[in-house]
Amino acid sequence: MSERAKRQYRGYRMVQADLIKELAIAFAVVAGLVLLLAFLFSSPDQPTLTAQEVATNHPAELEATVIHILDGQNMIAAYGPPYNHGSGSLQRIGFISPQAWAGITLPLNAKSVFILTPLSRVAPLDPPLSSALSTFRAASAHQQAAWEHSYQVALDHATVVHGQVVLPASDSGPLPIMIGAYMNLARSGALEALINVNGRVYQTDFTRALLVLQGAPLTRVAAGQELLGPEWGQMKEPGNYPGAVWLWFYTLLYQLPPYVNSPVADLLAGATVGVVTLLFMFIPWIPGLRDIPRKVKVYRLIWRGHYAKRKK
Numbered sequence: 001m002s003e004r005a006k007r008q009y010r011g012y013r014m015v016q017a018d019l020i021k022e023l024a025i026a027f028a029v030v031a032g033l034v035l036l037l038a039f040l041f042s043s044p045d046q047p048t049l050t051a052q053e054v055a056t057n058h059p060a061e062l063e064a065t066v067i068h069i070l071d072g073q074n075m076i077a078a079y080g081p082p083y084n085h086g087s088g089s090l091q092r093i094g095f096i097s098p099q100a101w102a103g104i105t106l107p108l109n110a111k112s113v114f115i116l117t118p119l120s121r122v123a124p125l126d127p128p129l130s131s132a133l134s135t136f137r138a139a140s141a142h143q144q145a146a147w148e149h150s151y152q153v154a155l156d157h158a159t160v161v162h163g164q165v166v167l168p169a170s171d172s173g174p175l176p177i178m179i180g181a182y183m184n185l186a187r188s189g190a191l192e193a194l195i196n197v198n199g200r201v202y203q204t205d206f207t208r209a210l211l212v213l214q215g216a217p218l219t220r221v222a223a224g225q226e227l228l229g230p231e232w233g234q235m236k237e238p239g240n241y242p243g244a245v246w247l248w249f250y251t252l253l254y255q256l257p258p259y260v261n262s263p264v265a266d267l268l269a270g271a272t273v274g275v276v277t278l279l280f281m282f283i284p285w286i287p288g289l290r291d292i293p294r295k296v297k298v299y300r301l302i303w304r305g306h307y308a309k310r311k312k
Contacts, residue, residue, distance in 0.1 A: 044236035054217045059165045061216050070112050071148040073292035075214045077110040091267040114212045118194035129181045132174035147173040
């Protein structure tokens with residue numbers, strides 16, 4: 001230390017320290033704690049749900065999903081904005097409906113995108129499938145609905161043998177060939193890739209491939225991992241692991257009336273959180289609210305040591 005520095009710090013107790021060494025030790029300790037806590041308390045790494053897994057282990061479930069997509073009963077088929085003009089999930093309170101205001105930003109015809117288009121892409125390699133697709137497309141909407149209903153009735157009495165769905169005899173037209181080919185695509189692992197093709201060289205938008213399993217498959221998995229609404233699924237991980245705990249207030253609303261049974265629960269919860277957030281933001285400018293801390297005097301409890309010294 002220079003003489004000038006010694007004069008400047010005269011009277012202060014000085015201790016020599018190796019800053020690099022201290023930083024290295026601190027980094028090692030913190031890194032060790034992070035790794036240990038991550039090993040002990042990290043959430044489980046669940047495998048991705050794919051059409052291949054569903055087709056292999058729950059084939060009847062996937063076939064039922066296909067039928068619901070074809071007959072328009074699938075969740076996405078009638079969802080509404082941002083995918084289509086349906087109203088299955090459209091929520092509004094009076095004139096307030098942000099979902100409708102935003103409109104259709106991701107146009108998606110579920111029947112075409114999830115079923116007919118993937119099959120069309122492989123039809124040139126499968127003459128029976130090509131013929132079945134032509135028959136289905138040439139039929140009237142009434143005839144298609146009759147085939148779909150017949151297949152659904154047969155599926156309700158089907159059995160699964162060695163991973164294959166065995167249906168009783170039914171008048172389902174070309175559907176057995178179409179759905180058989182669809183199941184083969186799913187088992188091969190190629191289905192999501194065919195659904196996701198969008199004409200671009202690089203595929204970065206996987207929205208359509210993620211939506212194909214909406215409904216029974218995703219609900220089954222969520223229920224098995226306790227991720228449904230009654231289990232506070234929006235803020236937790238599989239099992240007993242906490243997840244996005246900062247969503248506790250938002251998720252709490254879904255457990256309380258009138259949110260718990262409301263058909264517009266999402267919009268109600270979002271509006272409530274928005275209003276409460278604005279209240280907190282503007283507390284310093286809201287008469288009455290801004291005076292609560294001063295009148296309640298909780299601060300005196302927090303700083304009781306300071307006020308005890310002042311009394312002395």
